Amino acid sequence: MQKFVQHSGVVVPLDRANVDTDMIIPKQFLKSIKRSGFGPNLFDEYRYLDEGEVGQDCSMRPLNTEFVLNQPRYKSCSILLARENFGCGSSREHAPWALDDFGIKVIIASSYAEIFYNNCLKNGLLPIVFQGEQLDKLFEEVEKEEGYQLTIDLENQQIIKPGGEQLDFEIDTFSKHCLLHGLDDISLTLQYSEAIKSYEARREQEAPWLFEEKK
Amino acid sequence: MAGKTLYDKLWDTHLVHQQEAGSDLIYIDLHLLHEVTSPQAFEGLRMVGRTPWRLGGNLATPDHNVPTTPQERSKGVEGIADPVSRIQIETLDDNCSQYGIVEFKMNDIRQGIVHVVGPEQGATLPGMTVVCGDSHTSTHGAFGALAHGIGTSEVEHVLATQCLLTNKMKNMLVRVDGRLSPGVTAKDVVLAIIGEIGTAGGTGYAIEFGGEVIRNLSMEGRMTICNMAIEAGARAGMVAVDQTTIDYVEGRPFAPGKEHWQRAVESWKQFISDDDAVFDRLIVLDGSAVIPQVTWGTSPEMVLPVDGNVPDPAEETDATRRQSIEHALVYMGLSANQPLTDILLDRVFIGSCTNGRIEDLREAAALVKGRKVASTVKQALVVPGSGLVKAQAEREGLDMVFREAGFEWREPGCSMCLAMNADKLGQGEHCASTSNRNFEGRQGFRGRTHLVSPLMAAAAAIEGHFVDVRTLMSQLQPDLAI
Numbered sequence: 001m002q003k004f005v006q007h008s009g010v011v012v013p014l015d016r017a018n019v020d021t022d023m024i025i026p027k028q029f030l031k032s033i034k035r036s037g038f039g040p041n042l043f044d045e046y047r048y049l050d051e052g053e054v055g056q057d058c059s060m061r062p063l064n065t066e067f068v069l070n071q072p073r074y075k076s077c078s079i080l081l082a083r084e085n086f087g088c089g090s091s092r093e094h095a096p097w098a099l100d101d102f103g104i105k106v107i108i109a110s111s112y113a114e115i116f117y118n119n120c121l122k123n124g125l126l127p128i129v130f131q132g133e134q135l136d137k138l139f140e141e142v143e144k145e146e147g148y149q150l151t152i153d154l155e156n157q158q159i160i161k162p163g164g165e166q167l168d169f170e171i172d173t174f175s176k177h178c179l180l181h182g183l184d185d186i187s188l189t190l191q192y193s194e195a196i197k198s199y200e201a202r203r204e205q206e207a208p209w210l211f212e213e214k215k
Numbered sequence: 216m217a218g219k220t221l222y223d224k225l226w227d228t229h230l231v232h233q234q235e236a237g238s239d240l241i242y243i244d245l246h247l248l249h250e251v252t253s254p255q256a257f258e259g260l261r262m263v264g265r266t267p268w269r270l271g272g273n274l275a276t277p278d279h280n281v282p283t284t285p286q287e288r289s290k291g292v293e294g295i296a297d298p299v300s301r302i303q304i305e306t307l308d309d310n311c312s313q314y315g316i317v318e319f320k321m322n323d324i325r326q327g328i329v330h331v332v333g334p335e336q337g338a339t340l341p342g343m344t345v346v347c348g349d350s351h352t353s354t355h356g357a358f359g360a361l362a363h364g365i366g367t368s369e370v371e372h373v374l375a376t377q378c379l380l381t382n383k384m385k386n387m388l389v390r391v392d393g394r395l396s397p398g399v400t401a402k403d404v405v406l407a408i409i410g411e412i413g414t415a416g417g418t419g420y421a422i423e424f425g426g427e428v429i430r431n432l433s434m435e436g437r438m439t440i441c442n443m444a445i446e447a448g449a450r451a452g453m454v455a456v457d458q459t460t461i462d463y464v465e466g467r468p469f470a471p472g473k474e475h476w477q478r479a480v481e482s483w484k485q486f487i488s489d490d491d492a493v494f495d496r497l498i499v500l501d502g503s504a505v506i507p508q509v510t511w512g513t514s515p516e517m518v519l520p521v522d523g524n525v526p527d528p529a530e531e532t533d534a535t536r537r538q539s540i541e542h543a544l545v546y547m548g549l550s551a552n553q554p555l556t557d558i559l560l561d562r563v564f565i566g567s568c569t570n571g572r573i574e575d576l577r578e579a580a581a582l583v584k585g586r587k588v589a590s591t592v593k594q595a596l597v598v599p600g601s602g603l604v605k606a607q608a609e610r611e612g613l614d615m616v617f618r619e620a621g622f623e624w625r626e627p628g629c630s631m632c633l634a635m636n637a638d639k640l641g642q643g644e645h646c647a648s649t650s651n652r653n654f655e656g657r658q659g660f661r662g663r664t665h666l667v668s669p670l671m672a673a674a675a676a677i678e679g680h681f682v683d684v685r686t687l688m689s690q691l692q693p694d695l696a697i
Contacts, residue, residue, distance in 0.1 A: 015538075016539070016542070018514050020514075022633075022654040022655070023654065023656075026656055027633050027634060027635045027657075028635065031251075031297075031300055031302075032299075033254035033255065033258070033303055034255065035255045035258075045655065045656045045661075051660040051661075083535060084535075085418070089350065089652060090350050090652075091252065091348055091349055091365060092251075092366075093255075093348075096366075111415060111418060112418075113418065113448065114418060115364050115366060118365075118366060118369070119366035122368035123368070172238070173236040175238070186371065186372050188380075189375075189376045190375070192232050192240060192378075195240075196231055196377065196378055200269075200377075203242070206482070207342070209340075209470075209471035209472075209478075210244050210340070210343070211271065212271075212469075212471070213271055214271060214338065214469055
């Protein structure tokens with residue numbers, strides 16, 4: 001997994017609640033058997049005026065110029081500002097893959113759907129939970145100032161504003177550790193192979209039917 | 216010390232290792248796989264030379280992409296017209312055969328929507344942990360199991376370790392008291408619950424559904440309820456084990472055989488919440504007050520009783536919510552205060568992991584029998600949830616009832632629930648759908664989804680617009696009464 005230590009970038013505001021994963025990456029693009037290449041189809045039904053097809057050259061498609069990601073001022077954005085229940089809906093990891101492929105490295109929202117939140121962490125994306133007036137204020141500042149940038153310092157769990165103001169955020173210790181070091185959590189779990197084996201041995205005694213072969 | 220909830224017991228039974236920094240390791244009894252969220256996980260295993268930890272803990276079937284027309288289906292995987300879908304299904308077949316994972320392939324009679332197949336085969340059992348790279352895995356919680364969706368990285372993790380790194384959720388009890396009136400189904404109950412707590416109401420919680428209404432539901436009804444726990448924000452929904460659960464499981468192909476049956480039943484009976492268990496949140500709903508539900512907007516929480524009117528954004532005081540309503544009305548092509556029964560339907564879809572089981576088809580068929588789909592409805596589809604559901608329905612003659620009324624009778628798969636195959640809505644079309652999500656574009660580019668029960672979908676097909684199904688049911692012949 002890619003490491004996440006610190007990131008500075010242009011912020012793009014998506015001022016909507018309940019942004020679902022169908023919106024982030026529509027289903028037709030889930031037919032790919034790869035992890036990459038989803039960026040051009042991020043928010044496909046919002047970015048383009050036509051219906052997107054798999055494998056199409058998106059540079060020729062008609063753009064919805066009103067959608068934030070198409071506005072020139074947000075062209076180089078890498079931090080997405082959003083509202084509550086971001087990433088609700090399906091478990092598709094294609095959603096964080098598409099965000100990452102597009103160039104988004106950090107999301108700041110008041111809340112997330114849990115599966116999406118986990119999926120971000122497994123891909124080196126940082127989903128920050130940030131609520132209330134301070135979030136509203138961020139939306140206001142981004143709207144007001146073209147090229148508005150934030151710096152995210154994961155080690156110190158801080159969002160640093162252009163003027164130097166520091167805002168704290170929470171993240172659980174384990175996820176933070178994995179992000180900072182870009183750890184592969186399968187290797188971490190395999191360190192407990194003996195514990196898994198002894199669990200299985202005990203469980204097979206208690207509930208042998210769980211270990212019968214499927215035929 | 217306070218008693219334990221069902222979820223606490225499931226968690227404790229499966230805890231392998233508790234880490235100081237958070238994220239505990241829990242054991243997974245059943246990992247279900249399908250073609251969309253697994254290819255990258257298998258590729259990940261292959262890249263570092265890992266193999267599945269325990270083959271017997273996995274079961275696979277293609278469902279999201281499979282075509283549902285008999286013509287396309289009859290030619291096998293090679294005959295799938297969309298080459299991208301074909302590759303994805305072939306990839307699942309190849310991965311399962313390479314590693315030796317049991318798979319019900321596309322034209323195996325046991326194939327179907329993974330959440331229909333698991334319970335039907337007795338692969339899903341009480342007291343289990345069940346995961347799958349699909350958010351509707353919550354369905355399996357109906358068996359007194361801890362079941363939830365995971366992402367592809369987690370699919371890879373479960374394949375490699377048979378465990379999941381996760382955090383314990385909080386406990387919520389949704390208690391539905393009373394008795395449902397005729398014509399009101401599990402789907403209406405769960406839509407009413409979502410309407411009550413919202414699509415993020417269950418975030419961070421495992422929801423246990425209880426109360427008289429839930430106890431009186433069949434296993435299929437309970438699956439419908441748990442299936443949509445995720446639409447209320449809760450990854451996992453569950454129902455305590457009782458005799459209904461045990462009776463459903465008995466005799467299924469993967470259920471414990473005679474040798475272990477009694478012991479299994481005894482152990483399953485513990486998977487109920489203790490009387491003195493403490494829940495972090497309690498929601499109580501009067502089941503007898505629930506009437507058939509229809510979603511009008513682009514989120515499952517945008518739902519109302521069928522006798523209601525489309526909401527007026529002007530009456531909403533919260534700015535974000537007002538904006539959501541305005542946006543949804545534009546997308547759905549509806550106006551404020553319009554009666555829901557005025558909404559005209561272009562298509563009707565009966566199927567999905569929410570409502571593609573035999574009882575769903577029986578209910579809809581009983582209403583449809585002797586009637587015709589309205590001439591204004593372009594297409595009415597019935598897509599059974601599995602090959603076995605389809606075969607059972609055909610034995611009962613339900614396929615003929617649907618066909619005679621003007622419905623199309625299809626092969627099993629996810630179909631128009633998410634429109635990854637050729638079954639989809641055209642731009643601006645309204646669909647009465649028994650599926651689980653009414654998100655923008657979910658059933659097709661700019662398509663407009665209204666979530667309803669199978670009975671309500673059948674009634675909408677007959678009338679061409681939404682109607683309170685109870686008014687049609689009073690005209691039913693007694694032997695068809697539901």
